[in-house]
Amino acid sequence: MTATRTIVFSPDQLAEVRRLQGLYPDKRGALLPVLHMAQDAFDYVSLEVQEYVAGLFDMAPSHVHEVVTFYTLYFQQPKGRHVVAVCHNLSCYLAGSREILAHVKQRLGIGVGETTDDGRVTLQSVECLCACEAAPMMQVDDRYELNLTPEKVDRILGELR
Amino acid sequence: MAEIVLMRNFGRQDSHTLAGYRATGGYTAWEKAKGMEPAAITEEVKKSNLRGLGGAGFPTGMKWSFVPKTHTGPVYLVINADEGEPGTFKDRYLLERDPHALIEGMLITARAIRSAKGFVYIRGEYVQPWRIFSGAVKDAYDAGLLGNGFDIVVHRGAGAYICGEETGLLSSLEGKKGWPKIKPPFPAIKGAFGEPTVVNNVETIACVPPIINRGAEWFAGLGTKTQGGTRMYSVSGRVTKPGVYEDSCAVTLRQLIHDHAGGVSHTGKLKAVVPGGGSAAILTADEIDVAMDVDGLKAKGSMIGSAGVVVMDESVSIPEALLVLARFYAHESCGQCTPCRESTGWIYKMVHRIVDGHGRKDDLDTILDVAKRGGGTTICAFYDGAIGPYISYIEKFRGEFEALCRS
Ligand SMILES: Cc1cc2nc3c(=O)[nH]c(=O)nc-3n(C[C@H](O)[C@H](O)[C@H](O)COP(=O)(O)O)c2cc1C
Numbered sequence: 190m191t192a193t194r195t196i197v198f199s200p201d202q203l204a205e206v207r208r209l210q211g212l213y214p215d216k217r218g219a220l221l222p223v224l225h226m227a228q229d230a231f232d233y234v235s236l237e238v239q240e241y242v243a244g245l246f247d248m249a250p251s252h253v254h255e256v257v258t259f260y261t262l263y264f265q266q267p268k269g270r271h272v273v274a275v276c277h278n279l280s281c282y283l284a285g286s287r288e289i290l291a292h293v294k295q296r297l298g299i300g301v302g303e304t305t306d307d308g309r310v311t312l313q314s315v316e317c318l319c320a321c322e323a324a325p326m327m328q329v330d331d332r333y334e335l336n337l338t339p340e341k342v343d344r345i346l347g348e349l350r
Numbered sequence: 351m352a353e354i355v356l357m358r359n360f361g362r363q364d365s366h367t368l369a370g371y372r373a374t375g376g377y378t379a380w381e382k383a384k385g386m387e388p389a390a391i392t393e394e395v396k397k398s399n400l401r402g403l404g405g406a407g408f409p410t411g412m413k414w415s416f417v418p419k420t421h422t423g424p425v426y427l428v429i430n431a432d433e434g435e436p437g438t439f440k441d442r443y444l445l446e447r448d449p450h451a452l453i454e455g456m457l458i459t460a461r462a463i464r465s466a467k468g469f470v471y472i473r474g475e476y477v478q479p480w481r482i483f484s485g486a487v488k489d490a491y492d493a494g495l496l497g498n499g500f501d502i503v504v505h506r507g508a509g510a511y512i513c514g515e516e517t518g519l520l521s522s523l524e525g526k527k528g529w530p531k532i533k534p535p536f537p538a539i540k541g542a543f544g545e546p547t548v549v550n551n552v553e554t555i556a557c558v559p560p561i562i563n564r565g566a567e568w569f570a571g572l573g574t575k576t577q578g579g580t581r582m583y584s585v586s587g588r589v590t591k592p593g594v595y596e597d598s599c600a601v602t603l604r605q606l607i608h609d610h611a612g613g614v615s616h617t618g619k620l621k622a623v624v625p626g627g628g629s630a631a632i633l634t635a636d637e638i639d640v641a642m643d644v645d646g647l648k649a650k651g652s653m654i655g656s657a658g659v660v661v662m663d664e665s666v667s668i669p670e671a672l673l674v675l676a677r678f679y680a681h682e683s684c685g686q687c688t689p690c691r692e693s694t695g696w697i698y699k700m701v702h703r704i705v706d707g708h709g710r711k712d713d714l715d716t717i718l719d720v721a722k723r724g725g726g727t728t729i730c731a732f733y734d735g736a737i738g739p740y741i742s743y744i745e746k747f748r749g750e751f752e753a754l755c756r757s
């Protein structure tokens with residue numbers, strides 16, 4: 190279990206928020222980047238985080254909520270320490286992504302959208318990540334893992350702590 | 351094979367650095383453009399026959415000329431680096447391997463349209479390209495290339511295919527959900543933050559420095575009568591050597607598959623090809639002697655789109671391939687327009703049922719009927735892009751679908 194954190198940015202983070210807001214003709218333009226920051230800082234974008242961010246933009250929490258729910262990269266629930274996103278679009282399908290996804294599920298013992306009991310990995314199945322030349326592929330946190338085979342998947346999953 | 355223009359530096363270890371870019375003539379086009387009148391830059395790009403490489407193929411110089419000359423407020427340049435079209439990966443290569451080509455192209459374009467600020471909207475999943483491109487922007491600031499009349503803001507998206515559609519992208523850039531906007535007004539008149547805005551694809555703008563350096567005639571001569579230049583084709587699926595290949599806009603699909611990508615893999619026998627990203631109508635094995643330019647594919651009832659070529663050999667099930675795409679459209683519809691929201695979900699379910707062996711033959715006609723009636727009725731071209739596969743996969747491979755259906 191992660192300890193409950195206070196939902197406040199540090200002074201440095203707040204300065205970064207102001208800098209980002211200043212880059213746009215209307216500070217609202219910085220909402221997506223600031224939500225990325227918030228997710229990095231608080232692990233996921235809970236309703237509480239959404240309300241906090243709304244305050245930084247002088248906007249209604251409902252607007253922030255609408256935005257958060259529209260995009261796939263914002264998590265509204267706690268996620269695992271790592272996010273594994275297997276691409277299931279056309280080129281990956283043609284290169285065997287169904288088998289890869291089945292293998293990942295079996296190794297982790299979870300289904301798509303679930304997190305392992307030890308909080309290590311959250312599994313997703315996603316649309317084209319535009320690395321189709323190296324299909325099948327998946328994203329692990331910030332990294333693209335390419336030309337997957339079951340053996341390669343085992344090695345990558347084994348290295349996640 | 352045509353001259354390599356866009357990928358000329360990809361082999362260099364330092365291609366992403368300012369020093370590496372300068373060593374190969376980088377920023378000399380910008381020096382030249384500084385001595386040109388804005389209208390002369392636009393004129394040169396018009397004459398080059400450069401057409402948008404993001405999907406729609408609109409003539410680039412003409413788009414720039416739509417920005418009102420009398421406008422006194424800000425004008426924005428927005429670069430679409432939200433690459434998300436299934437089967438496309440060229441912009442990722444440019445951002446990672448030649449980021450300064452985009453920055454230099456932006457400087458020149460900004461001069462042409464009198465813009466002091468540019469935004470580069472990079473898809474959220476592209477973390478590595480975002481880091482590399484941001485590093486290049488920082489180096490360009492340190493070198494005084496940026497910050498003297500033109501600024502670049504690098505913006506990260508957050509996962510939504512529809513933000514690749516230019517007005518969806520602008521909504522998202524403004525801090526909203528990525529809902530496309532009704533046109534007109536077009537972005538060139540009223541775009542980002544309500545100001546005139548030119549939206550161009552990464553690769554389109556990377557073509558601008560070579561055009562200025564070597565001239566419109568040279569660039570036009572690389573392509574076909576109606577589309578100048580070379581472009582980067584993303585080739586994937588069942589080929590021996592998947593990858594990104596640059597060639598003339600006049601190259602044929604057959605040449606791309608066989609000469610560049612090493613031919614068909616698996617059974618070695620071609621069944622079908624998607625020529626321009628997931629949203630392009632599919633072509634059969636005997637339709638590949640087609641020039642890969644905007645007009646060549648239009649004549650075949652498909653589109654060049656983002657030039658993402660996905661190859662399918664004889665062993666591929668076309669109904670299953672359509673199921674993969676139908677799921678994609680059902681997932682990515684932004685939900686604003688009824689025909690798009692309802693049909694994408696419903697057609698996905700129907701195709702699912704057929705693939706599972708529970709479909710009936712007249713389901714196919716129902717899908718075709720629904721798909722054909724929805725075309726052109728929606729706010730953005732997303733739904734038209736979904737219809738292309740629905741109709742072409744079923745009409746060209748009907749037998750395969752029928753074989754799965756109960757009679
Ligand atoms: C659903 C949809 C998705 C799109 N995705 C992209 C994309 O990922 N990248 C892109 O450059 N253009 C994309 N486009 C095309 C843009 O709307 C726009 O035409 C393009 O960015 C203009 O730049 P260009 O003229 O340089 O091609 C998409 C269009 C639609 C309808």
Ligand code: SF4
Nearest residue numbers: 684686687690728730
């Ligand atoms: S066509 Fe589809 S994606 Fe485009 S605006 Fe309408 S509902 Fe949204």
Ligand code: FES
Nearest residue numbers: 276281319320321
């Ligand atoms: S289909 Fe998987 S990366 Fe494009």
